[in-house]
Amino acid sequence: MDELITDFVAETTESLSVLDQELVRFEQSPNDSEILGNIFRMMHTIKGTCGFLGLPRLEKVAHAGEDVLGKFRDGTLQPAPESVTLILRCIDQIRSIVDNLASAGTEGDGDDSAIIGELRTLADGPAEPSEEPAAPSVDGGPVLSDEGFPVAADLLAEVALAVAPVQAPKPKQQQQLRAVQTSAADAPIVVRNEPEKSEAKPDSKVDAPKDRAGSQTIRVNVEVLENLMTLVSEMVLTRNQLLQLTRLSEDSVFKEPIQRLSRTTTELQEGVMKTRMQPIGNAWSKLPRIVRDLANELGKKINIDMHGEDTELDRQVLELIQDPLTHMVRNSADHGLETPDERLAGGKHETGTIRLSAFHEGGHIIIEIADDGRGLNTERIRAKIVERGMATSEEAAAMDESQVNQFIMKPGFSTAEKVTKVSGRGVGMDVVRSNIEKIGGTIEFRSAFGLGSTFTIKIPLTLAIISSLVVQCGGERFALPQIAVNEVVRISERSEHRIESLKGLPVLRLRDSLLPLINLRQILKLDGESTGWSPGCNTFEGYVVICRNGSQVLGIIVDSIADAEEIVVKPLSAILGTMRYFSGNTILGDGRVILILDLNDLASDIAQEPVQPSAAREPAEDIRKSGESALLFHTQAEGMKAVPLSRVHRIESFDMATVEVVQGNRVVQYRDQLLPLMSLDGEEGIRREGRQTVLVFGSDGAAVGLAIETIVDIVYDELAIRKPSRSAGVRGSGIVAGRAVDIIEPEYFLAQIAEDVCTAELEVAA
Amino acid sequence: MNAIKQELTVRPLVSGRTEQMVTFFVADQIFGLSAYKVRDVLRAQPLTRVPLAAAEIAGAINLRGHIVTAIDVRARLGAPAAPADASHMCVVVERSGEQFCLVVDAVGDVITVDSVDIEPTPSFLPTAWAQVSGGIYRMQERLLLLLDVEQLLSY
16 A cells, blocks of 8 residues: 555656646647646546545545536636636645655645635536535546536546547657656656657556556666665776776786776766766756746746757756756746836837757756846946945946856845845845856856846766866875866976966966966965975976866966876765865775865855955964055156055056046046046156056045056065155155065145045036 | 772672773773774775864775775874874774774784773863773773773764
């Protein structure tokens, strides 16, 4: 009996998912009798099986639902969106009972009278009393008492139903059936030997669960498959070990058998991997229903279009992308697409389309979620970026479209004017991104204002075995997921690339970009024989591994590159506690354990570091005299200048063509204020064209900009005056970081404008 | 010796059952571990250090295809680190389904201990030791500290 119930739960769960989809299709084409027939049959099967297994609660709910569907089929009741919603609620109720059945083994003792009552009212019309006594009939025939059918007609209907499944289902339906076959996470998954040959099977399976003779598929518990996968992974590791051993000895008698073993292992691995592969349609099966409900709720017309639902990927990956996908589709429906009126006004069809597509590309799966909605208003995002203080208005204006678009995936960023209960575009996009990056994937976003937006997700086929780059640092070896590695750059005194230091942090100039670097040795507190890189060290010899983490590109400083190897990721032991920087460990071909670096953790360090003042970051500098951070810079005149960093409000770069003249002073419009520009070199110090770096002293109300040429460094030292100054704006001269510098007096420049009109609001000045 | 006797107030009321103990040395102290708990005794294994892990974590080893975390018993007991060139051995134990490798200085004989002769942990032991002690067994020449693996691995 238990086994029967288990089978029933698995099959009913599948049928319910199909019902969801079919009902949505039915609503779109209410005259398609084939779809309706399908729906009716599935509901009927559920009801019939419940009666057979003695599940009265389920049976009653299914029966009530079937009654309504029967009316649709007979044409005595016109399907309206409300009635479809009611049927969907009925399915939800059945699902919750089935879930209870699966977890607790009983139907539970909830109250279904409300939903049954509503269904009855719909089926019989409000005046008709309910047919309580007739309901629990075990034969499960549709009750057509309204029209006074004799029992014989009832039986005829049964016969007609039994005959119906023989009709070959349309390929599309079949696809969907296959897709949802394995949707429940804990349910046994179906292993198909030859899906092509089992043409009529999925349908007949749903309809007649007991008739499984000659089936080409068997149900295997997921646990068994997972176990098998683990064993194969172990085998691959041992194989790698053996291969390494035979490589060392020139003419081993084992060479040939090991080669054969190796090949068989590879095939076995591929075979087992195949059993874990599932069509991506499984992750999509819930979406039509979600979109339909959303469309009703938001008063929009949405069409969901799916392509490549049979693209297969690993079960584990599938589970992990399910939630991000749902979130993105909700986002598109809620904020991407406009209301029918807005669409018509914009010259589009009133029905919006969300298009999902999936395909393989070089060991990866590409998933695209596109909508033909309003797209992103980059201007509004720019404004938001500035409002949130994520960048200055000048920086925001200088960003290109794709840079601006990346901001919607930053934490806490939403441009949604109203937050609905469904989503706010941007809210949660950072979560989506981090979930996808967690499985080694990347996400990109494109948008055209007024035309729509597209998310492109790139994820690996499987997580079980990954190719990795083995690097060496501080006497230890670490593995880096190959998917994230862009290139490796050799660093030496003679090579063209050198690690430079900016604020004490290592950076690498590669082609046109300045990449932040991670000093692995320092972060992991490694020692080892060679000394590694440190600020100001020019003799470092090693490599920088350029990696990509989402949209961020960064480099990792390592001593050498050891190997590239396929590895099986194993979780770290719980006793190690929460380890940062490592995502797991593995055993290499030579038998040694190796830790796998977590790029996400490493990259998040970089994101934080520039915020901290350099002095606080270096514990070695803790033993220091009374000093402060100073900004060293050059102006046109010779000689290094320094200014206390604490007095510099911002460092800006202005387009000097926008400089205007008011009351004989040169000013630039800055944050709705006029910022007077000054220079240590008189008029010549302020350029007439091109861009120039400007140090802003003082706060918004009373600020002044000092035009300079180049910023040299930020150092920590005592700003003691050794030689008093004779020129205006200079406090005096001293020795900072071993260099003779002029120390600038910001107060002098602020005093110049203290009583100036320039601090007035823009409107007044204009 | 008298001092110790005064400290030992209660003797366990266990009937005379014998148990096999694997003995090993850490920082000149002899320890005993029930032979039932020991899965394996290995010579020094190539250790992979785990950067930034607690001091007690000696690293990870490959034990027949399984990654096993190695615990530095010296560090766990707060004893000074062994000299860099000193040899060590590994005692593999299991706790709730996971194997652990205890890195010790040396492994001694397997001895038979009568449970009647096991005395409770004296209260004057340093906390780090008292925590992991399952009692004291008096050998002919020295005192054997019985190790409680559960306690040793929970921190």
